Amino acid sequence: MADQVLDAKGLNCPLPILKAKKALKSLEGGNTLEVLSTDPGSVADFAAFCRTTGHELVEQNEEGGVWTYLIRKTG
Amino acid sequence: MSSTDVKAGIDPNTMSIIVTKGSLDWAYPPFILSTTAAAMGLEVTMFFTFYGLPLLMKDLSLQVSSLGNPAMKMPMMGMHMGMPNIVSAIPGVDAMASKMMKNLIKKKGVASIPELRELAVEADVRMIACQMTLDLFEYSKDDMIEGIEIGGAATYIEVATQSHINLFI
Numbered sequence: 001m002a003d004q005v006l007d008a009k010g011l012n013c014p015l016p017i018l019k020a021k022k023a024l025k026s027l028e029g030g031n032t033l034e035v036l037s038t039d040p041g042s043v044a045d046f047a048a049f050c051r052t053t054g055h056e057l058v059e060q061n062e063e064g065g066v067w068t069y070l071i072r073k074t075g
Numbered sequence: 076m077s078s079t080d081v082k083a084g085i086d087p088n089t090m091s092i093i094v095t096k097g098s099l100d101w102a103y104p105p106f107i108l109s110t111t112a113a114a115m116g117l118e119v120t121m122f123f124t125f126y127g128l129p130l131l132m133k134d135l136s137l138q139v140s141s142l143g144n145p146a147m148k149m150p151m152m153g154m155h156m157g158m159p160n161i162v163s164a165i166p167g168v169d170a171m172a173s174k175m176m177k178n179l180i181k182k183k184g185v186a187s188i189p190e191l192r193e194l195a196v197e198a199d200v201r202m203i204a205c206q207m208t209l210d211l212f213e214y215s216k217d218d219m220i221e222g223i224e225i226g227g228a229a230t231y232i233e234v235a236t237q238s239h240i241n242l243f244i
Contacts, residue, residue, distance in 0.1 A: 012185040014111040018194055021114035052115045 002034035002070060003027060009038045009066060016042045017049055020071065024055065027073045032058065035069045042067055090240040091120045093231065094127030099137035099173055099188070100147070102130055105244045106191035112240075113198035120238065121195070122231040124205035127244075128212070131204055131219045135189055138173040149175065196222055203230060 006023045008016040016037045023033050035046070043060075046069045050057040059070040090112050094105045105127070109119045123131050130137075141147045142163035148155035162168060180187065186194075195202070202223045209216070209225065216225065224230075235241045 010184045012183055014107050014114070015184070015186050018110055018114050018186075049115055 003031040005034045005036070007036050008042075009036050011037070012039055013041050013045065017045055020046070020049070020069075024071065024073050029073055029075045031073050033071045033073065035071065037067045037069070038065055039067075042069070046071070085237060085239050086118070087239045088117045089119075089238040090117050090242070091122065091231070091234050091238040092242045092244055094121055094123045094130060094244055095125050096244065097126040097129045097137070099139040099176055101244070102137055102188045103191075105130075105242075106188060106195060108242065108244075109200045110191055110194045110198060113195065113200050117240075118201075119195075119198075120201040120203065120234045122203045122205065122226070122234070124208050128204060128208045128214065130188070130192070131202065131223055132214075133218060133220055135192075137188055138169055139176050140169045141172055142169070149179070192220070196220070201234075203234075 004023055004027060006019055008019055011019070016035060016039055020033065020035050023035075027033060035042075037046075039045075046060070047057060049055070050071060054074045056072040056074060057069065058072050059068075061068045090109070092105045092109060096102075105121060109121055112119050129135075139147070140163055141158040142160055144163075145157065148157040158168070158172070163172070177187075203226045204216070204219060204223050206225050206227050208214070216223075
């Protein structure tokens, strides 16, 4: 169970990333954020975001056009 | 040393953008890039000059025109349709096209320019207004949002010499 859930469904680039960044800011290191997105572009974007920021993309799922990303904050 | 090595002393996580256009469509690339880069940990500077300067105004009323814009084809009735120049030249048509574009943007869950701009300010994106453009088009700093700097070309060049990614939009 993630420490926080961010519902970014219906939002288009770059809002899912921007809102995820904002949510991660308020979390402690080691905490997890679950992001829900309907934006197909978010697949590549969240991978790139985690690679660049060093946060861990723990898990990624897709069901019925909704992608779920579980991100663990590093540091 | 390969050509992709960063020059000694330049932090790779730095970006600058010269913003030279201010229509609704052209406002998106600089704000999307700056906010996303900031979210990914880059230090970003935006330099607003010429027609980009009005993007810093408190009251934004951005317009888009299909006049002389042959690549602009909007989804309509299942097709992508452009408008003949002679139609876009009619008074009021630009305002209508702008309203339609804004409605489409809202419908698709895309951020508005005011929202993106606020996110940029919150993310500490450095925003510089071109002094020469302020003088040239007789704008006042009071017309602009809070928290911006004023500078000239040399200000931008200094930023660019210390920035890994420099974009002209």
